[in-house]
Amino acid sequence: MKRFNILFLALLAAACVRVAEPAPCGPVPSERQLRWHDMERYVFIHFTTNTFTDLEWGYGNESEQIFNPTACDPRQWADIVSRAGFKGIVLTAKHHDGFCLWDTKYTEHNIMNSPYGRDLVREVSDACREYGLKFGIYLSPWDRNHPDYGTPAYIDYYRNQLTELLTNYGDIFEVWFDGANGGDGWYGGADERRTIDNLTYYDWPVTWEIVRKLQPGATMFSDGGPDCRWVGNEAGYAGETNWCTLNKAEFAPGHADTYALNHGQEDGTDWLPAEVDVSIRPGWFYHQREDGRVKTVDQLMDIYYKSIGRGGNLILNVPPDRRGLFHPTDSANLIEFGKAIEKEFAHNYAGQAKFEASNVRGGSRRFAASQVADNGYWATDDGVTEASLTASFRHPVTLSKIVLQEHIALGQRVQAFTVEAMIDGQWQTIDSQTTIGHKRILRFDPVTTSAIRVNITAAKACIALDNVGLY
Ligand code: FUL
Numbered sequence: 001m002k003r004f005n006i007l008f009l010a011l012l013a014a015a016c017v018r019v020a021e022p023a024p025c026g027p028v029p030s031e032r033q034l035r036w037h038d039m040e041r042y043v044f045i046h047f048t049t050n051t052f053t054d055l056e057w058g059y060g061n062e063s064e065q066i067f068n069p070t071a072c073d074p075r076q077w078a079d080i081v082s083r084a085g086f087k088g089i090v091l092t093a094k095h096h097d098g099f100c101l102w103d104t105k106y107t108e109h110n111i112m113n114s115p116y117g118r119d120l121v122r123e124v125s126d127a128c129r130e131y132g133l134k135f136g137i138y139l140s141p142w143d144r145n146h147p148d149y150g151t152p153a154y155i156d157y158y159r160n161q162l163t164e165l166l167t168n169y170g171d172i173f174e175v176w177f178d179g180a181n182g183g184d185g186w187y188g189g190a191d192e193r194r195t196i197d198n199l200t201y202y203d204w205p206v207t208w209e210i211v212r213k214l215q216p217g218a219t220m221f222s223d224g225g226p227d228c229r230w231v232g233n234e235a236g237y238a239g240e241t242n243w244c245t246l247n248k249a250e251f252a253p254g255h256a257d258t259y260a261l262n263h264g265q266e267d268g269t270d271w272l273p274a275e276v277d278v279s280i281r282p283g284w285f286y287h288q289r290e291d292g293r294v295k296t297v298d299q300l301m302d303i304y305y306k307s308i309g310r311g312g313n314l315i316l317n318v319p320p321d322r323r324g325l326f327h328p329t330d331s332a333n334l335i336e337f338g339k340a341i342e343k344e345f346a347h348n349y350a351g352q353a354k355f356e357a358s359n360v361r362g363g364s365r366r367f368a369a370s371q372v373a374d375n376g377y378w379a380t381d382d383g384v385t386e387a388s389l390t391a392s393f394r395h396p397v398t399l400s401k402i403v404l405q406e407h408i409a410l411g412q413r414v415q416a417f418t419v420e421a422m423i424d425g426q427w428q429t430i431d432s433q434t435t436i437g438h439k440r441i442l443r444f445d446p447v448t449t450s451a452i453r454v455n456i457t458a459a460k461a462c463i464a465l466d467n468v469g470l471y
Contacts, residue, residue, distance in 0.1 A: 019362035022379050025411035025461040027245050027271040033227055034409060036219040037273065037438045039134070039173070040308050042088035043081045043334075044277060044317035045124070048095045050285040051322055058097025060144030067099065067114035072324025074124040078131035080331050081318075084338030088134030090176055090315060091124050093165055095138075098145025102169075106160050109145050125169040136174035136218070137165050141202055141253065142181040150194035150201075159207055166214035175211050177204075177222035179230065179254035198254035223261065224251030225272045228313065232261030236278035236314075237306035239263035241434040244273040244311065244412050266415070266460075273438065276307035279317035280330055286319040294329045300337040301344075311437030349399060349470040353391035353452075359384045361462070377407040377466045385413075385459040391470060392422075392451040400446040403469035404454065406436045415458040422451035436465075 029037065049055075049062040051069075081089055094100050100110035102121035111120055121137070128135040139162055148154040166172055181198060208226055211218055219227040225248055231238050243264030251257070264274065280300070281290045295303075300316075307314040318334060321327045326334070361379040380387045402419055406412060414436045420427040431442045452470060456463050 019379075022361070022382065022410055022462050022464050025413050026267070027269065028411045029244070029271045029273070029408055030227075032217060032219060033271060033273065035217070036174070036228060036313065037408065039087045039313060040439075041086050041304075041314040041316065042090060042134070042136070042174075043077075043086050044138070044279075044284075044315045045077065045089055045091045046095065046279075046284040046317055046319045047120075047324075048092060048101065048285070049097055049099050050095065051319070054287055055097075056283050056285055058095065058099070058144065060096075060098045060146075062097060062099065064099070064109060064111075064113040065115060067111060067116055069116060069320070069322060069324025072116065072120070072123075072320070074120070074127040075130065076325050077124070077318070077320065078127035078133055080326055080334055082131040082133055084334045085341065086133070086316070086334075086338070088136060088173055089124060089128055090136035090138055090174055091121065092138045092140070093121050094140050094143070094161065096140045096142045096144055096178075096180065098140075098143040100161070102165065104161060104164055106157055106164070107146070121165065121169055129170065134173035135170065136172055136176065137169075138176035138178065139165060140178050140180075142178070150196055155201075155203060155207075158202075159210055162207065162210055163214065166211065166218075172215045172218045174219045174221060175215070177220065177253050179223040179252075179256060181254055199252055202253065204252065221275055222253040223256040224248060224253060225270070227272070228275045229264075229272045230256060230261050231274040231276045231307075231312055232256065232258035234278055236276055236303035237262075238274050238276055238310040238312040240310060242274060242311045242437060243268060243435060244271055244408065244437050246270060246272040248272055271411075274312040275315055276303075276312045277315045277317070278303060278307075279319070280333065281317075281319065284317055284319065286321045286327070288321075291327065291329060294327070294333055297333055297336045297340050300333065301340055304337075304341060305441055305443055308439060309441030309443075311435065311439055344401065345403075345469070345471055347471065349393070349397045350391060350468055352397075353393055353470065355389065355391050355468075357387060357389045359387045377464055378468075379407070379464040380462045382462050384462050386455075386457055387463055388453050388455045389465070389468065390451055390453045391468065393449075396448050396450045397470075398446050398448045399452065399470050400444055401469075401471040402431075402442045402452065402454070403467065403471070404436045404440045404442075404465060405438060405467040407464035407466045408438055410464055411461075412437050413459040413461050413463060414456055415460060417457055418455045420453045420455065421447045421449040422453075423447060423449055427453065 103119040245268030248270040
């Protein structure tokens with residue numbers, strides 16, 4: 001008996017010796033960025049005088065009197081957004097026309113002087129909290145209304161506005177810095193041309209410090225980060241190859257190499273993942289003429305797979321109409337989109353599979369999917385950059401989607417992989433891809449199979465996968 005106890009304890013002790021975690025590979029995400037990755041999808045809301053003038057880029061000479069939504073209800077927006085399973089809202093507190101949706105003390109060109117007369121940033125942030133959503137702001141650097149735009153005085157004005165927004169409306173999860181400045185186009189009510197140098201005028205590092213100080217949890221978006229990057233298009237897709245790393249120093253708001261933004265840079269110096277911004281309508285603002293052109297659930301699902309399914313986050317724009325409500329078609333499609341995502345990922349067959357790997361870091365080759373090896377994820381021994389993970393089923397299952405996630409807390413590693421299915425006793429390749437990152441979803445024609453094999457065929461360092469989902 002005694003002997004048995006000793007043996008048992010020895011075995012237990014051996015089991016408890018933690019296998020050393022893999023060393024980080026290249027740049028790794030900050031805690032803030034990891035939280036951001038987990039948000040995956042949120043809604044953008046474009047609303048300003050443009051909604052009433054039918055423009056996409058207001059000139060800046062609009063009267064405050066035209067901003068007059070008759071039934072504005074941010075609680076309706078938040079209700080629909082949360083019912084669709086989105087995690088937050090980013091509101092255009094000020095678009096390029098310069099009209100401010102909050103009670104700012106720095107300009108009269110604001111909502112308090114409109115017939116609406118209430119602080120909409122306050123109302124939206126309150127509604128977000130009520131519906132369990134995070135709240136973020138967009139503050140356009142380009143301002144076609146402000147008389148000082150183009151001079152250093154405007155930068156002070158911009159920073160003062162930012163300070164108001166970051167101080168008075170609770171926690172902000174994201175601050176969106178748009179790179180658009182209209183080239184050397186017409187700069188507003190004053191009918192003047194004012195050219196700025198995108199690279200030097202805004203002196204971004206100083207502005208970013210304000211965000212860090214006032215809202216340390218907020219992620220900052222721009223063409224060059226510092227926390228997440230533009231994906232290089234407004235059509236709703238990340239590159240099939242999508243690295244979360246980028247040479248940050250080569251990018252700045254308004255200074256974009258769209259190919260690199262779309263694909264990332266494999267050996268980039270910084271963790272700078274892609275955010276995919278796209279509108280549910282052709283325009284960013286509501287136009288009645290586009291009521292028949294709201295993206296369908298199928299189109300939205302396609303965007304889902306090409307954004308979140310390629311390791312990016314999705315910020316989907318849903319613009320309120322002139323009443324200040326989501327249009328019924330937008331609302332219905334958004335909710336159905338949320339339901340479609342839930343339905344497609346309702347049953348994960350990984351739970352009933354037996355997993356086996358060709359290499360497991362410091363240990364046995366067999367493990368449960370739920371506790372993928374020692375550290376809660378599947379990792380291979382140092383130097384092992386090619387390995388296979390096989391999920392076998394007692395009875396064949398029909399699958400059409402595979403979700404893979406890397407343990408990105410330690411960096412992004414996988415450069416190439418294939419997926420095979422055992423069909424009628426033969427392995428058949430069903431897809432061959434490159435990067436994984438935060439999440440990779442592969443869609444394929446349904447296969448009835450008794451086993452699935454994921455072969456990592458190239459990686460920058462040993463493999464570390466967090467999750468395998470089979471649907
Ligand atoms: C662009 C802007 O010019 C559009 O109006 C919109 O705000 C989009 C999200 O970003 O750069």
